[in-house]
Amino acid sequence: MSATRHPLVDAALNDRAALTARYPEVFNPPVWRRYRAGIIVIAMAALLGYGFYELQFNPARIWTGLGKLGEFIWFMVPPTTDTWARFFVYLHALAETVAIAFLGVLFAAIFAFPVGFLAAKNVIPNIVIHFLSRRFLDTIRGVDELIWALIWVSVVGLGPFAGVLALVCANFGTFGKLFSEAIEAADRKAIEGVTSTGGGLVAGVRFGLLPQVLPVIGGQVLYFFESNTRSATIIGIVGAGGIGLYLAEQIRVLEYQHVSALILMILVTVAMIDYVSTRLRFALIGREIGAPR
Amino acid sequence: MLSLTNSDANVAESHPMQSAVPRLPDLQLEPLNAAYAQAVSAKRRTTFIGLGVLAVLTILAGAVAEVRLDTFFQNLWRFFDYIGRIFTLDNGPSTGKFVLYDIREWMWGFDKWMKLLWETVLIAYVGTILGLIGGFILCFVSAGNLVPNPWVRNSAKRFLEVCRTVPEIVFALIFVVAFGLGPLPGVLAIAIHTLGALGKQFSEVAENIDMKPVDGIIASGGTWVEMVRFAVVPQVLSNFASYTLLRFEVNVRGAAVMGFVGAGGIGQDLVEAIRKFYYADVSAILVLIIATVMIIDLLTERLRHRLIGMEQR
Numbered sequence A: 001m002s003a004t005r006h007p008l009v010d011a012a013l014n015d016r017a018a019l020t021a022r023y024p025e026v027f028n029p030p031v032w033r034r035y036r037a038g039i040i041v042i043a044m045a046a047l048l049g050y051g052f053y054e055l056q057f058n059p060a061r062i063w064t065g066l067g068k069l070g071e072f073i074w075f076m077v078p079p080t081t082d083t084w085a086r087f088f089v090y091l092h093a094l095a096e097t098v099a100i101a102f103l104g105v106l107f108a109a110i111f112a113f114p115v116g117f118l119a120a121k122n123v124i125p126n127i128v129i130h131f132l133s134r135r136f137l138d139t140i141r142g143v144d145e146l147i148w149a150l151i152w153v154s155v156v157g158l159g160p161f162a163g164v165l166a167l168v169c170a171n172f173g174t175f176g177k178l179f180s181e182a183i184e185a186a187d188r189k190a191i192e193g194v195t196s197t198g199g200g201l202v203a204g205v206r207f208g209l210l211p212q213v214l215p216v217i218g219g220q221v222l223y224f225f226e227s228n229t230r231s232a233t234i235i236g237i238v239g240a241g242g243i244g245l246y247l248a249e250q251i252r253v254l255e256y257q258h259v260s261a262l263i264l265m266i267l268v269t270v271a272m273i274d275y276v277s278t279r280l281r282f283a284l285i286g287r288e289i290g291a292p293r
Numbered sequence B: 001m002l003s004l005t006n007s008d009a010n011v012a013e014s015h016p017m018q019s020a021v022p023r024l025p026d027l028q029l030e031p032l033n034a035a036y037a038q039a040v041s042a043k044r045r046t047t048f049i050g051l052g053v054l055a056v057l058t059i060l061a062g063a064v065a066e067v068r069l070d071t072f073f074q075n076l077w078r079f080f081d082y083i084g085r086i087f088t089l090d091n092g093p094s095t096g097k098f099v100l101y102d103i104r105e106w107m108w109g110f111d112k113w114m115k116l117l118w119e120t121v122l123i124a125y126v127g128t129i130l131g132l133i134g135g136f137i138l139c140f141v142s143a144g145n146l147v148p149n150p151w152v153r154n155s156a157k158r159f160l161e162v163c164r165t166v167p168e169i170v171f172a173l174i175f176v177v178a179f180g181l182g183p184l185p186g187v188l189a190i191a192i193h194t195l196g197a198l199g200k201q202f203s204e205v206a207e208n209i210d211m212k213p214v215d216g217i218i219a220s221g222g223t224w225v226e227m228v229r230f231a232v233v234p235q236v237l238s239n240f241a242s243y244t245l246l247r248f249e250v251n252v253r254g255a256a257v258m259g260f261v262g263a264g265g266i267g268q269d270l271v272e273a274i275r276k277f278y279y280a281d282v283s284a285i286l287v288l289i290i291a292t293v294m295i296i297d298l299l300t301e302r303l304r305h306r307l308i309g310m311e312q313r
Helices: A007-014 A016-022 A036-054 A059-076 A084-118 A127-142 A145-156 A160-184 A188-196 A201-238 A244-252 A256-288 B026-064 B069-086 B099-106 B110-142 B150-165 B168-179 B183-207 B212-219 B224-256 B267-275 B279-312
Strands: none
Touching: A007 A016, A036 B110, A059 A256, A059 B168, A059 B183, A084 A127, A084 A160, A084 A201, A084 A244, A084 A256, A084 B026, A127 A160, A127 B279, A145 A160, A145 A201, A145 B069, A145 B267, A160 A201, A188 A201, A201 A244, A201 A256, A201 B168, A244 A256, A244 B168, A256 B150, B069 B279, B099 B279, B110 B150, B110 B183, B110 B224, B110 B267, B110 B279, B150 B183, B168 B183, B183 B224, B212 B224, B224 B267, B224 B279, B267 B279
């Protein structure tokens, strides 16, 4: 063994006492750090066990539930809508869902755009405005889109329009935060260049900042279009339009073949929108970074 | 408007008006200006076409989504009225006053709601951990650089995609029918969705690792499990923890609405308050939810920053 050992290893082993004295943190770490990972894992497991107990997990219930779930999955195949008329009803609801997602993202982006500048430290260096606008956005973001949908349903009544307004509100908070972060991450040099040639704040934002942040913002908006299609599928559960209404209804009346058909339709639509928005996103980024045109 | 300057001294004469700025002779300037104008107008044209397409799509979507702007503006005051009303006490001696006037009356159900909020956070926690375990196992199976068999890899990827794309509330609806009302279906729904989301993010991290340690373990005769344990996990652990914390935060928001479909947590009370028009209760529960979400946001953000700091050191 020792014949194949590197000479440095022998040197280190001979010098071990001195090395230990020189690097106490490596050779003799404090007890808590040595067992830190173990303690964290044990604490997390304990909380998990408490959670199981508190949330009434019992094996018998899970077992029967799994049995029923297996039955449902068995009943789900083959997915069918029974009649073509029904299929077109679902298709229309799906179109409504996509329209809700589209309008929700578009108008949230339009409204959040100025607020993003307001909440960006490098555009408005006033700490009070910055703090207030950030907390305002956080508050809006803290309310889930389903809650927004419920509130808007009680304001404008049942229907997809309430869904649009709910998504506008929910996205507004997220977009405001994302936009202001994108603006804060922008390079200062371009703005300084514009200002140094005599441009004011508006000119600096228009010619120094906007060209930098627009592709980023456009990419984020397109990305959210896809995730919003998913959100728009569920707001129908509280009566705010789209395919969620039919989905909840069919689950409740145990029409599992319809449920699986609906889920399939949603999956295909989301995949299509994902494809289109990814293509558009790359086109947007590609064109902005000095493509030949 | 546009003046092309040139530091070379091949400038003929300068215009009397702008004496200091050297200027190209008109003969040279003309084609440059023309090219510039053409480039700008081409860009403008694309922008206008894009805006036109966007406008058409917007009108189309507006028609499909039954947007009625007139009723919207007629009813807009209702929204602000609603916001005003939920912050007005509607019970007890100080009826009609702002909620902060009598906090005890406003937060009359504080103990009950805090218990439900704790349940909500627990649902999110247990769901996150269960999803984390599943995602952790599946992410290595779906990572392109670790599993050469495309069949295994692609079926794992499709499975994660389905888990991710179907919204958790839909899973909750199905699970409520299978497991009965209560927090259990909520936890399982969140676990499935977390499994899909984390599995994808994790496998993207695992696909970007340094492959040299992997080669080293394989070259010295390690099994697949040993390779993952000693070559991959040490590289990805801090990123995984960061993503998990972020997901936990998202799941707390998700768990808050699980009660809408009868899957436990505070959502049940909230939906009841909204549907039965207990205005002050709506604002009380919303404020508690937002406060909880914000506190968890802050805590997880600090933890994440510490984790990222640890990685860089």
